[in-house]
Amino acid sequence: MQTSSSATPPARRSLCLILLVLTLLSSITMAESTGEASSEAKVHIVYTEKPTDEEPKEYHLRTLSSALGSEEAAKDALIYSYKEAASGFSAKLTPAQVEEISKQPGVIQVVPSQTYQLHKPVGAGGFKLT
Numbered sequence: 001m002q003t004s005s006s007a008t009p010p011a012r013r014s015l016c017l018i019l020l021v022l023t024l025l026s027s028i029t030m031a032e033s034t035g036e037a038s039s040e041a042k043v044h045i046v047y048t049e050k051p052t053d054e055e056p057k058e059y060h061l062r063t064l065s066s067a068l069g070s071e072e073a074a075k076d077a078l079i080y081s082y083k084e085a086a087s088g089f090s091a092k093l094t095p096a097q098v099e100e101i102s103k104q105p106g107v108i109q110v111v112p113s114q115t116y117q118l119h120k121p122v123g124a125g126g127f128k129l130t
């Protein structure tokens with residue numbers, strides 16, 4: 001009687017070992033894909049001091065050029081140049097570029113861009129309008 005019950009634990013151990021290996025492999029794969037995604041360029045808002053002696057867009061391009069290495073790269077990365085309510089610009093930057101541009105003179109803060117969605121209106125009693 002004991003021989004049949006003693007045969008199951010090695011099978012369970014093998015199954016547990018296989019599940020453990022599969023879990024580790026999937027964790028490694030997910031970590032690698034997360035690492036690749038974190039080096040992708042994402043939109044950031046770069047707040048700068050207000051330029052006194054040049055046009056804001058030219059100042060923003062010059063600041064971006066010194067961090068990215070060329071004016072062409074700066075023009076490709078620049079999305080929008082803010083000049084009314086705040087001084088700064090939005091640009092697609094990698095984490096390394098964010099670190100580099102943060103060191104530039106006149107740069108106050110670099111923050112990731114976030115998109116917020118307003119709630120949709122609902123009718124009386126919380127029912128959606130159709």
